[in-house]
Structure formats: C-alpha cells, structure tokens
Amino acid sequence: MSGGRRRSGGGGRAPRVSPARLVAAEVLLAVRESDAYANLLLPTRIARAGLSEADAGLATELTYGTLRMSGYYDRIIAIAADRPVDRIDPAVLDVLRLGTHQLLATRVPTHAAVNESVDLVRAMGAPAASGFVNGVLRGISRVSADAWAARVREAADGPDDALAALSSHPAWVVRALRKALAHEHRADELDDLLAADNAAPAVNYAVLGGADAPGPATLGERDRFSPIGFTATGGDPTRALEGHDGRVRVQDEGSQLAALALTRARPVRAGERWLDLCAGPGGKTAVLAAEARGGGATLEANEVVPARAQLVRRALEGVDEGVEVHERDGRAFGEDRAGAFDRILLDAPCTGLGALRRRPEARWRKSPEDVSALTTLQTELLDSAIGALAPGGLLAYVTCSPHTAETRSIVRQALRRHDDVERADVHAVLGDVALHPLDLTGEPGEAQLWPHRHGCDAMFIALLAKREPAASVGSQA
C-alpha cells in the first residue's frame, strides 16, 4: 500500500469527507512525504479549498493538534491496533492520528470522528483499510482519555519514556529541556514547559517604531513585557495588519525582546553601524531597521540563502528599503569586515526547540545529530561576528532554542577563545526594556525566556561587549 495514494475513491459508497478534514489530511501527507512546513502550507491549502472561517479553524486545530500529539497518539494506536505503528501504512496512520485527535482532544462526537475517518481513508485512496480504521477508532473511543493516559504510562519503558510519550516529545528533547531548566534550578517546571509546547500560541504583533502611536490599540492587548508588542484578542491576524502602512508585524514577543535587548542596551549614537548577520526571513531585521532609523544608525543585513534574503528585503518594505541586504556566508564577515560594526545581531541557525508551539512537526524532524552540526556552525558564526565587531561594540547572540549546547556552551567557549570580549548584564538590560519584571534566573550574562513562564518562544539571549584596546605603551609615551 503506498503512503502517497489519495483521493482515488474506492469501492462501496462514495466518500463524503468534510473539506476541513481533507485539508488537514493533505497537509499531514505533505509534511510526511515532502518535508513541508505545516505553518506555511496550511494557509495556502485553506485558501485554495475556500474554507469558511469555522472550517479553517477546524482544519488548523486538526492539523496542528495531530502533528503535535502524534507521538502520544501513536502509542495509543499501537495498543488499540495491537501492532507497532511502523507496521501501519503511513497514509492510514495519518487518518488514525487525525481520528484519535478528534476522539480524545476535541468535542467532535464519536460517531462523526469515526465515520468521517472511514470516509477519509477511502478518499485518500485506501478503501481496503476502512474496516481497520473503523475498528481501531471504535476501540479507542471505548476508553476515556484519562484511561488511555494510564495505559500509555503503564506500557512505557520507564519514567523518561512515559514523560516523552504522554507529552508527545522525543525523549532526547525532554532530556535537553530538563537540563536547560536544571541550569536555572527550575527542573520542576518541566511538566509546565512540555504542556506549553502543546498549546496553541497567541498571535503577537510588533509595532515598529513604538507601540504608543494612535491606532495600534485596535490590535488587542498590550503585551506583558515587550514595549512594542500587542497580543491579539481575536479576529483574523492578516486583517489586523491592514491599515498600518507596514508598521505592524506578526512577531513572537520573545523575538521582539531579543532584538530590543541589542538596540536598547545603551543609547544609540548617530552614525553607529549595525549588522544583522543571519537575517532571514527578516522579522528581527525589521525591528532593528526601525530602531536604527529612530537613532540615526545604519543597518546592513545578511542572509546566506537567496530566497530568504529576498524575504528580508520584503520584511524591510515600509520600514527602510535602503538597508543593504547581502547574500553571503556569515562566517566570512569576521575577516572581510573586521571591526566594522558597532552592534551585531547573531540570531543563529538552531534546532528551534524553543518554538515547538509554532512548528508542530519540528520536534519529529530534529535529532541529536542536528545539534552537533549546528553547534559547529554557531561557533564559527559567533567567531565571525566577534571579528566583525568594533572595539566598544555590542553583540547579541540569540537562539530560538534553549538547548544548552546551542546556548550557554557556545557563549562560554567563545569567551575562552576571545579575551577581548565579556558578557554584559542582559538581565538588567531586559529589566529596563520590559514593561513588567521578567522572572529570569541563572547568571545575569545570559537570559533564557520560556513559553510556560513568559508566554513566548524559548529565546536565549546573551550580550557580548568587545573591550576597547588598552592604550599601547607607545601611545602612552
């Protein structure tokens, strides 16, 4: 049976599948077969199918919920089907995961969840599996959600495996998150963090140039921390962006704070030169551009992937189209532009383990091997950024991952290699930037934000300052 077959119909009555479920199933298929990103593909598929607002909401809930929780659902399906999930056809497994999500995590009535799944598996071109899908989902529906959790816990291979299964995270990710929290003596927050990863994030807006201008109040509520941020209280986010001349962008509050930690750490002197070294797709570049403009600084941006560099240019539309956007390997800047910049943002390529709420499939795509490849790149980019920093300049090292190998280890090792660089007190900087006190723990040279504690992505922010060279003996003389 091929995982790619779909919508070829089959024997028996013609399948009548709700368009929302069909869109969800098609996105799951594209995520699995073509490595598609659900957050990028889903809006396109919703628009193409012409879904109503209610159906679009259902398709989103089904797609995101199923992708996030598939690790947990697979444990349930394996028990109910009495076979490992890798012995189930992938297309059929998609339908079973969607059905399980409807049965255990939504208000969809049992008969609708089961019957629609049977129709869906036919519509996806696997009519022979309709009896199997019917049987497995009926079996799942006969047990309460709490009782399933107990069964999965019992079947797990020890406490770590149970936590990984119930929270639907890979075990290595659970261990990495626990370790990061333990560094702050907050390992007891792990359950809250895992739960936050499985919740839909609020939509946040950044208002470029400051949130106090008239108009933005219609965006929702002021953010708790970001001085330029709002949290949507409902409605269509794309509509909310209209009528603000490009000044309003959808952006996570943690990303806003990371950019502002660099731009507001000290007053901007006119003529300062700024660099965004790894800029694509340009969310933070836009904040930097607005802040640079306000203070009379000049910004350059760089992104190695041309298509993403194009997104950076688009992000700058309406803010500052004069920003030069390079398409180079950021590792070359340390030599080619040595000492050229007063402030540099290095928002490094990373595993993205801090943004699992937004990228529901990401947790299943990453592996510990990715961490080691990325830490090599992060190290080289940080060396390059330090090289490009002018004496007296300030560098923000940022990741949307809390994995300590990508965060504190990278910074510590860089400090050992570069004795002209020291950490600045980023807790104090963020304390000044934020509207309300941030509950930050650990060393003041590094700040780790968290979804469960701060309501934003788990951004890591370190500020590094390059010392002015000591006056030489000759010049003293």
Ligand SMILES: C[S@@+](CC[C@H](N)C(=O)[O-])C[C@H]1O[C@@H](n2cnc3c(N)ncnc32)[C@H](O)[C@@H]1O
């Ligand atoms: C975390 S993302 C940056 C996100 C961006 N700051 C924003 O807020 O929209 C990291 C970016 O670094 C880029 N990148 C990866 N390797 C790079 C390299 N060697 N030089 C420059 N950019 C690189 C990736 O393509 C990716 O767009």
